Amino acid sequence: MEFKDIEKIVNYLEDRIITNFEKHFSYLVLDDFYGGGYKERIEDEFFYDEYFEEYEDTIINLLLEIEDKNESEFIEFKLRLIKLKRIIDNYLSKIPKDVEINSFKHNRNSQFLINQELDESKIIENLYNQLYINKLIDSNFDDFKSHFNKSWNTKIQWFGTELQIVNFVNLLIDKNILDKETQNFKHKLITSHFINKKGNSFTKKQLSSVYSNKKEMIPNDDITLSIIKFIIENK
Numbered sequence: 001m002e003f004k005d006i007e008k009i010v011n012y013l014e015d016r017i018i019t020n021f022e023k024h025f026s027y028l029v030l031d032d033f034y035g036g037g038y039k040e041r042i043e044d045e046f047f048y049d050e051y052f053e054e055y056e057d058t059i060i061n062l063l064l065e066i067e068d069k070n071e072s073e074f075i076e077f078k079l080r081l082i083k084l085k086r087i088i089d090n091y092l093s094k095i096p097k098d099v100e101i102n103s104f105k106h107n108r109n110s111q112f113l114i115n116q117e118l119d120e121s122k123i124i125e126n127l128y129n130q131l132y133i134n135k136l137i138d139s140n141f142d143d144f145k146s147h148f149n150k151s152w153n154t155k156i157q158w159f160g161t162e163l164q165i166v167n168f169v170n171l172l173i174d175k176n177i178l179d180k181e182t183q184n185f186k187h188k189l190i191t192s193h194f195i196n197k198k199g200n201s202f203t204k205k206q207l208s209s210v211y212s213n214k215k216e217m218i219p220n221d222d223i224t225l226s227i228i229k230f231i232i233e234n235k
Contacts, residue, residue, distance in 0.1 A: 001065060003073065009062060010080055013055055017084050025051055027184045045095045050204075052088045054187055057208040059085050112148050112189060113179040118235055123177060124148055126234055130227040136160045147193050159197045160224070165190055166211040168224040175232055 016024050028051050029042060059081050066074050114120045128144045131137045137144065139156050146152035158165050169186050172178045182189065187204040195201055218225075 006062065006066065006074075006077055009058065010077055013059060013084055014080065016055055017052075017087055024184055027181050031185055048091045048095055050188070052091060053204055054208045056085070056088050057205060058212055059088070061209070061212045111150060111152075112193070113182055114148065115176050115179055118177070120148070123231065123235060126231055127227075130230055134223050134227065136164075136223070152193070155195045156193055157197065157199065158194045162196065162202065162207060162210045163214050163218060164222065164224050165194060165202075166207050167215065167218055167222075168228070170211070171224070171228045172231075175228060177228075177231055177235070 025044075025047070029044075029047055032047070033042070063078060063081050063085075066077060114123050124145055125141075128137075128141050131144075132139075136159055137156050138159070139154075143152070143154055144156065147156065160168075166187075169178075169182075169190060173180065173183050173186060187207045190207055191202045191204055
């Protein structure tokens with residue numbers, strides 16, 4: 001990984017964990033509130049694990065990747081990263097050990113949020129057609145469409161790879177097809193709305209790890225890139 005790429009990731013992590021922590025953490029709590037959490041008291045400790053999980057994995061993976069780089073600029077990155085890991089661990093230590101977090105929170109579902117400046121119906125139709133034609137999903141249109149509101153009850157089976165689905169959702173966010181704030185709970189979206197080709201659930205840790213370790217292995221002719229190109233050109 002090149003210096004500028006590492007710098008970009010470290011800056012991003014510091015923004016999420018230090019500089020603008022309150023803002024991004026509040027987006028997660030707000031999403032939970034609208035998903036049914038308004039019936040419960042808001043206690044920050046019960047959101048820490050979900051918020052920090054992805055960032056912690058990224059920090060660990062990056063520290064291991066640059067372990068043998070001992071130039072001064074990389075030492076500086078290591079110090080910044082280990083500081084972030086310490087901050088996360090201090091937050092996680094505040095979670096009550098005698099409380100099962102999954103039982104405290106309802107199993108609430110986040111929905112896919114289309115960029116409000118776009119034609120939502122057209123985007124959903126194009127997404128469905130492209131994913132169905134290219135055999136990445138086999139759901140019917142009505143079931144697929146329901147995942148963009150609160151009415152869905154059946155997960156979509158994804159017939160591509162884990163790397164493809166994470167990269168696909170990332171690109172939908174990066175290219176402003178999905179609302180930018182989806183970035184704050186993108187892995188939760190995938191685990192809530194999709195099962196893999198074997199019919200098993202995805203996990204956030206699994207998705208974060210595969211993307212961190214293999215994102216540069218995505219070929220330029222990958223079908224998901226073609227689908228993104230089509231959506232952009234026909235939005």
